[in-house]
Amino acid sequence: MNALLDPIGDTSADAHARLRRAFAEGRQPPARRHRDIADDLGVGEGELIAAHATAFDLDESPLRAQRLRAEWPMIMQALESLGDVTALTRNASCVHEKVGTYRGASVDGAVGLVLGGAIDLRVFYAHWAHGFAVREHTPRGLQCSLQFFDAHGTAIHKVFLRDVDSRAAYDRLVEQFADNEATEPGIAPKPELATRAETPDAEVDVTAFQAAWAALRDTHEFFGLLRRHGLSRTQALRLASPEFAQAVEPGTAQELLLRAAQQGLPIMVFVGNPGMIQIHSGPVRRVELMGPWLNVLDPGFNLHLREDHITSAWLVRKPTVDGLVSSLELFDAAGRTIAMFFGERKPGQAERCEWRELLASLADDASARCTP
Structure with missing residues (x-):
């Protein structure tokens, strides 16, 4: 003590x-x-x-x-009265700050949503104390x-x-x-x-797992897929079919943000912890390095990411009814998610070709490029 x-x-x-x-x-x-x-x-x-x-x-x-x-859900609903505020969610390796008004707060059991504008949250109240x-x-x-x-x-x-x-x-x-x-x-x-030990690879029905991944129809089904097969996220990526998961260099995050800024490409940045996921949707413009920190310093959105905490990075592709949805996902030494990057899209929309092309070029993977 x-x-x-x-x-x-x-x-x-x-x-x-x-x-x-x-x-x-x-x-x-x-x-x-x-x-x-x-x-x-x-x-x-x-x-x-x-x-x-x-x-x-x-x-x-x-x-x-x-x-x-x-009274967490009631407090979340009451935040709209404060007008524009700065919402901050972080984990040990990344800080996500977003300016906006809390609108459209709702709750279903122990899970809440804020979806009414710039503040975009997924809230897991079971972890709030x-x-x-x-x-x-x-x-x-x-x-x-x-x-x-x-x-x-x-x-x-x-x-x-x-x-x-x-x-x-x-x-x-x-x-x-x-x-x-x-x-x-x-x-x-x-x-x-203590972190739950991974299921030994030899005890995983890899064929069934890979088939279930290929049968996904919504990105939100992915957590259930991991739970059914007893897999951590990084173990799942390691055991996935190469067409759906590809390891890349940890420094890929820096290149992705710099090139997205150069292209004016709208992206989605997910950062969270067990009790909250906070999301930015839109372009990023000012990307700067300060020591170990990789930063986005835009009006209304700041990101502060410790590059030296990134132990592994993966390009991940999930089938949906709208086609493949691709992301760059970052993990620390304990296998905890640091941040995830997607191309900006709405349900019912196909992924932007520009986003898929950017990810494919970062991995030098011609097979993953977008086909018009």
Whole structure:
């Protein structure tokens, strides 16, 4: 256990106070990101925010947090009242930021959708455990946000206010969903579960699996295909027929974004974690490298991708009723999905030839080129 939270010879109140002071120090110029401060302290980001969900002296920290009730779908529907905001979803290797208004929020059981405009989300509420309204005084003024975490204290999704004129709506939303019965700071994070071991290749009916892949009619059927055959995503790609999955160099992502920007080709960028998938649809224009980070820095859309975390990259093709749908999919050393890139399309539309040609050229695969 991290020393800041070790209860031996100390009280939890003192431990949380030390977290707040450590946070304040980490936010001094040059300010470090919340997640990086939490990592250095050996705690989850959610634990760091939760330590601020109480009354404390003003000089301890520039941040204040208020716990929210676990009414996640209702909160998601209420976000429309905030107008244009920045939606942020990330995993350990990639950050996806999109500007827009939350419209068309719906829920079916534990799965939610936001489909009404620039903000395009797939929400998996079973993984949501903690939510906070966060107000932080920064050199650029008061920053207001809503931040949601899983049971391990890992960030799922964040919503940042952009317009000071929306602050009254933000305050009303927080008042509506504030958990006024929660009086103690902190959370008790659950330990991360060990990754389930892959089914040995020798125990997989590869012939049946490949036939089922060839019989796909919708990209959304792919998860069920993996589950039925007991496969991880990277194992499935390794065992797939070469016409449907092809390994490429990890640096292919950089080339794809640069060439898509040069061509003005509209694409879809999927980034997620177990509780959320966030999607950008449209062109990318300003692609820049900054150290290990591959960035898209466009008005309304930012992407920050750690290229050095990409262990494997695959060109993937799935049959659908609209023809083949092709993607570039990136994975880290543990086989976790970092990001996925598709050509922009709507259901009922065939994939753009320009997109298929771009992927084929990246793999130097003439057989996968588009046939008019």
